Amino acid sequence: MSKHHITATVNGEAVEFLCETQATLLDVLRDELGLTGAKEGCGSGDCGACSVMLNGRLVCSCLVLGCEVDGHSIDTIEGVAEGAVLHPLQQVFLEEAALQCGICTPGIIVAAKALLEKNTDPSEEEIRYWLAGNLCRCTGYDKIIRAVQKAATVMREA
Amino acid sequence: MINFAIPTSVDEAVGLLARANGSGRVLAGGTDLLVQLRAGRVSPGIIVDIKRIPDLKAVRHEAGGLRVGAAVSGAELAEHAEVQKHWPGVLEAARLIGSTQVQGRASLGGNLCNASPAADSVPALIAAGVTCTIAGPDGRREVAVEDVVTGPGKTSLAAGEFVVDFLLPARGARTSDAYQRFIPRTEMDIAVVGAAVCLALDANGTVSAARVALGAVAPTVRLVPAAGAALVGTKLEDAALARLAAAASAACDPINDKRGTIEFRTRVAGVLARRVAVLAYDRARSKA
Ligand SMILES: Cc1cc2nc3c(=O)[nH]c(=O)nc-3n(C[C@H](O)[C@H](O)[C@H](O)COP(=O)(O)OP(=O)(O)OC[C@H]3O[C@@H](n4cnc5c(N)ncnc54)[C@H](O)[C@@H]3O)c2cc1C
Ligand code: FES
Ligand code: FES
Numbered sequence: 001m002s003k004h005h006i007t008a009t010v011n012g013e014a015v016e017f018l019c020e021t022q023a024t025l026l027d028v029l030r031d032e033l034g035l036t037g038a039k040e041g042c043g044s045g046d047c048g049a050c051s052v053m054l055n056g057r058l059v060c061s062c063l064v065l066g067c068e069v070d071g072h073s074i075d076t077i078e079g080v081a082e083g084a085v086l087h088p089l090q091q092v093f094l095e096e097a098a099l100q101c102g103i104c105t106p107g108i109i110v111a112a113k114a115l116l117e118k119n120t121d122p123s124e125e126e127i128r129y130w131l132a133g134n135l136c137r138c139t140g141y142d143k144i145i146r147a148v149q150k151a152a153t154v155m156r157e158a
Numbered sequence: 159m160i161n162f163a164i165p166t167s168v169d170e171a172v173g174l175l176a177r178a179n180g181s182g183r184v185l186a187g188g189t190d191l192l193v194q195l196r197a198g199r200v201s202p203g204i205i206v207d208i209k210r211i212p213d214l215k216a217v218r219h220e221a222g223g224l225r226v227g228a229a230v231s232g233a234e235l236a237e238h239a240e241v242q243k244h245w246p247g248v249l250e251a252a253r254l255i256g257s258t259q260v261q262g263r264a265s266l267g268g269n270l271c272n273a274s275p276a277a278d279s280v281p282a283l284i285a286a287g288v289t290c291t292i293a294g295p296d297g298r299r300e301v302a303v304e305d306v307v308t309g310p311g312k313t314s315l316a317a318g319e320f321v322v323d324f325l326l327p328a329r330g331a332r333t334s335d336a337y338q339r340f341i342p343r344t345e346m347d348i349a350v351v352g353a354a355v356c357l358a359l360d361a362n363g364t365v366s367a368a369r370v371a372l373g374a375v376a377p378t379v380r381l382v383p384a385a386g387a388a389l390v391g392t393k394l395e396d397a398a399l400a401r402l403a404a405a406a407s408a409a410c411d412p413i414n415d416k417r418g419t420i421e422f423r424t425r426v427a428g429v430l431a432r433r434v435a436v437l438a439y440d441r442a443r444s445k446a
Contacts, residue, residue, distance in 0.1 A: 004162060020159075020160075021159075021160040021161065021162040021205060022160060022195060024192065043196060044193045044196070045189055045192075045193060045256065045257075045259070045260055046346070048257065048259055051259055054262070057231075057233060057262040057263075058258055058259050058262050059259050059262040059263055060259045060260070060263075062192070063187075063188050063189050063192045063193070063259075063260075063263065064188060064192075064263070065162070065185070065188065065192070065205070065207075067162050068164075068185070068188075068207055068209075070164070111258065111259070114258075115258075129345065130258050131258075132257050132258070132345035132346055133256065133257020133258055133259045133260060133346060134257075
């Protein structure tokens with residue numbers, strides 16, 4: 001058997017790709033589809049830099065095989081902004097300087113967006129637990145937590 | 159070259175695994191398997207993704223209890239109000255596995271069959287008296303969860319067999335359970351000790367049946383009958399809790415490592431069993 005031919009929906013658009021069994025969804029997104037927003041921090045599920053939505057659930061794309069997603073729907077950081085209009089989370093992260101090197105940021109925004117879609121007014125504790133699988137080696141987290149809270153407020157008032 | 163298949167029925171999956179002659183690997187959430195593949199610790203001939211077999215993802219009523227597909231993720235399990243109400247210990251144990259991202263994928267079947275002595279959901283499943291259906295080339299068999307794992311990384315599953323689902327048995331009134339683990343932080347860590355207790359009370363609040371299981375203190379998760387027996391006929395008075403703690407510690411045969419010494423794990427097993435028993439007792443009483 002050679003490579004698998006997979007069709008899926010990524011950020012609302014139909015895509016096709018070929019992949020070997022061992023290739024992860026993260027490999028496919030980055031190397032086959034040119035979507036390099038999701039990062040590989042660890043490749044073992046610990047850091048969350050590769051977070052994406054798979055059929056509406058938050059997952060680590062480094063722990064999903066590319067060939068598993070045939071017929072499935074994937075949403076990545078590249079689909080979070082509406083054209084040139086940033087999502088409130090993205091806007092607030094910039095305003096509040098909730099990032100330094102930015103490697104963790106795509107994963108954190110995808111994860112925080114999933115939280116705010118379930119819970120429009122999460123407490124600090126809820127945010128910290130929800131994001132426990134997203135590691136950041138720069139910010140010390142406080143600015144990230146505050147930015148998520150502020151984005152929640154902006155979104156509630158919108 | 160690793161082959162890959164997505165069967166849509168149990169029989170098809172059994173056939174694929176049987177033809178692989180022991181070189182097949184089941185894929186559920188992949189949160190253990192992908193890490194092991196990447197580290198080169200497993201090199202299967204074929205990976206069989208079981209998540210598109212409807213029974214593996216279903217949660218349905220059976221004989222007053224619940225039948226939970228082996229590939230149902232922690233996040234999916236938490237969406238069933240009944241699990242929360244009647245099996246809070248099973249749910250809290252399953253929900254301790256990894257991060258939000260890991261919860262989106264990690265399954266009870268994978269947690270059991272990965273056969274780690276520290277697997278969080280396994281003590282809770284054992285304490286709750288859960289059984290699982292195993293399908294294979296010779297048909298299906300129903301097995302108690304405590305009889306599946308035989309050692310670190312080893313199970314009693316024969317080539318071609320896999321776990322289809324779990325039966326959470328019917329719960330009477332005044333029956334409940336609890337699970338806690340000791341870890342140095344509150345998230346994203348491996349249990350140093352895990353303890354699960356399931357209690358049934360009579361109308362007076364006296365324990366009529368008790369099951370206690372311990373994780374991370376022996377090569378496999380242990381059901382500790384002597385610890386359960388210490389609680390039967392009591393209302394968890396101090397003397398009963400002391401007997402429970404002693405029986406729990408006596409059942410330990412842990413490893414010494416950087417996460418915890420033998421002495422520490424042995425002692426914590428007793429302390430944790432006590433705490434968890436009190437929690438299960440309070441839950442069972444407030445349910446009545
Ligand atoms: C960042 C991170 C944190 C984690 N934290 C925890 C934790 O706190 N507690 C904990 O207990 N675990 C933890 N784990 C380990 C893992 O997430 C769990 O063991 C999980 O339940 C595995 O389920 P899965 O569906 O992903 O299994 P998979 O990876 O799909 O499978 C695991 C193993 O079981 C086999 N298997 C899977 N399903 C079946 C079946 N139905 N029948 C037969 N064999 C089967 C597979 O072939 C494989 O060998 C963590 C993992 C990561 C990456
Ligand atoms: S790269 Fe996937 S969790 Fe770190
Ligand atoms: S900003 Fe650098 S890792 Fe988070």
